[in-house]
Structure formats: structure tokens, C-alpha cells
Amino acid sequence: AQSVAQPEDQVNVAEGNPLTVKCTYSVSGNPYLFWYVQYPNRGLQFLLKYITGDNLVKGSYGFEAEFNKSQTSFHLKKPSALVSDSALYFCAQGGSARQLTFGSGTQLTVLP
Amino acid sequence: KAGVTQTPRYLIKTRGQQVTLSCSPISGHRSVSWYQQTPGQGLQFLFEYFSETQRNKGNFPGRFSGRQFSNSRSEMNVSTLELGDSALYLCASSLERRGAHYNSPLHFGNGTRLTVT
Numbered sequence: 194a195q196s197v198a199q200p201e202d203q204v205n206v207a208e209g210n211p212l213t214v215k216c217t218y219s220v221s222g223n224p225y226l227f228w229y230v231q232y233p234n235r236g237l238q239f240l241l242k243y244i245t246g247d248n249l250v251k252g253s254y255g256f257e258a259e260f261n262k263s264q265t266s267f268h269l270k271k272p273s274a275l276v277s278d279s280a281l282y283f284c285a286q287g288g289s290a291r292q293l294t295f296g297s298g299t300q301l302t303v304l305p
Numbered sequence: 306k307a308g309v310t311q312t313p314r315y316l317i318k319t320r321g322q323q324v325t326l327s328c329s330p331i332s333g334h335r336s337v338s339w340y341q342q343t344p345g346q347g348l349q350f351l352f353e354y355f356s357e358t359q360r361n362k363g364n365f366p367g368r369f370s371g372r373q374f375s376n377s378r379s380e381m382n383v384s385t386l387e388l389g390d391s392a393l394y395l396c397a398s399s400l401e402r403r404g405a406h407y408n409s410p411l412h413f414g415n416g417t418r419l420t421v422t
Contacts, residue, residue: 227410236309236395236413237348283348291361292338293411295348 195219197286199296206274207304214269214299216284225287226267228258230280231298237283243267254278274303306331309414311396317420323384326417330377330398337379338411339371342393351394354379355401383419391421 196219206212218226225244229237241252248260258269267284279302285293310329318324330337339351350363354373371381377398383390397411 229413234415234418236311236415237397237411239410239412242410291336291353291355292350292363293340293348294350297347 195221195286195288195294197284197294197296199282199284199299201299202297203300203302205302205304208276209273212269212271212274212278212301212303214282214284214301216267216269216296217265218267218284218286219294220265224260224262224267226258226260227285227287227293228252228256228267228269229283229285229295231283232280240269276303276305279303309396309398309412311394311414311417313417314415315418315420317422318386319422320386320388322386323382324386324419325380325382326394326396326419328379328381328396328398328414330379330396331400331412334398334400334412335377336399336401336409337373337377338397338399339379339381340395340397341365342395342416343391348395351381386421388421391419393418 198217200215227242228240231237240256241250243250243260251257256271260267282299284296287293312327336355338353341349352371353361357373368384373379393416395413395416397413399409399411
């Protein structure tokens with residue numbers, strides 16, 4: 194069975210600093226990987242996906258993610274954090290079962 | 306394009322009752338999925354429909370059911386509600402391409418928050 198791990202429940206970063214939200218995926222599944230963001234009382238919003246190709250994936254709002262097959266990781270990054278980036282971030286893995294397996298989520302707080 | 310629309314946004318029900326939640330996908334999207342989100346269990350897959358057929362089901366009891374109509378709109382039903390069914394129920398639609406595995410991004414609605422008392 195697939196499993197996705199987000200080892201940090203909470204990440205704090207100062208505005209203007211780079212941010213990283215960590216994610217590791219299970220080797221048993223194919224590496225169709227996604228990042229979503231959730232704001233309070235809202236649904237999940239798609240940020241980016243990795244299917245195949247370049248290991249560095251660029252997405253919405255200046256976010257990018259780095260796929261690392263040897264470490265089975267798919268970390269979300271942004272060069273310069275904004276206060277408005279504060280939200281709950283989910284990593285997810287897709288596959289042929291037509292369902293996404295989500296990580297437990299990481300609460301990102303960007304401090305002004 | 307209008308996004309995924311879920312109604313109602315909030316529901317309060319009593320144990321033992323049943324509830325029906327509605328989801329209208331993005332125009333042209335034929336795949337509709339449902340997820341349950343709780344603080345303790347996180348995001349869990351309920352089921353997925355495509356062209357009125359349930360293609361996949363998560364590990365939930367039979368009290369949870371769903372259906373999809375010919376216009377791709379979907380409903381889910383929970384019967385004999387339990388306190389533990391209190392959650393945010395999220396519907397998502399996706400544009401499925403021929404031969405694609407599940408690599409199409411999901412587009413989520415804002416959810417229905419169900420409270421069971």
C-alpha cells in the first residue's frame with residue numbers, strides 16, 4: 194500500500210526567507226506526486242505535480258518541488274516566503290487505483 | 306470556468322439520521338471523487354465515480370454510499386449517522402485523459418462540514 198509521510202507537523206519561517214516543506218513517498222507506488230494547499234474553511238488547492246521528466250517542478254504562486262528518486266522525496270520549496278503563504282500543505286501520491294494517498298499535512302506559518 | 310460546487314456548506318445532524326451531500330464538478334470533468342477530512346485521520350478516500358460508475362471505493366462502511374448522474378453531478382449519502390462521522394467532506398473533480406493513470410490533478414470544492422450531535 195502507498196504511504197506518504199510529512200515528517201513535520203509545523204514549519205515556521207520568517208517572511209522573505211526560503212521555505213521547505215518535506216515529503217517522502219512510498220517506493221511501492223508510481224511516483225505521481227502532488228502538492229496541495231488548504232486555507233481555513235476551504236478545500237484543497239492544487240499547487241504542482243510531478244509525473245515524469247525534470248526533477249525540479251515549478252508550480253503556482255512561486256512554489257516549486259524537487260523530486261529525488263534515490264531519497265524517495267518530493268520537497269516543496271519557495272525562494273522567498275510571504276505571510277500569505279501561511280496555510281496547511283499536503284503532499285499526495287497518485288496511482289492506477291484512481292485515488293490519492295495524502296500525507297498528514299504540514300502547517301506552514303510565515304512570520305512577518 | 307466555475308469551480309467545484311458543494312452544497313450545503315454546513316450541516317448539523319443527530320445520531321441515527323441520514324444525510325445527502327451534493328457536488329457539481331467543473332464543466333467537462335467526468336471523474337468525481339469524495340474524501341473525508343478529520344483532525345485525527347486526515348484525508349481519507351471514500352470513492353470515485355466516472356460516467357455514473359463507481360470505479361474505486363475506500364475502506365469505509367456500507368453506510369457511506371454515493372452515486373453520479375449523467376451530467377456528472379454526484380451525491381454521497383451517509384445513513385445511520387455516528388458521532389465519528391463528523392468531518393469535512395470534500396468533493397473533487399478531474400479531467401481524465403485517455404489511457405492516463407491517476408496523474409490528473411484533482412480540483413476540490415470547499416467542502417461540506419458535517420457535525421453529528
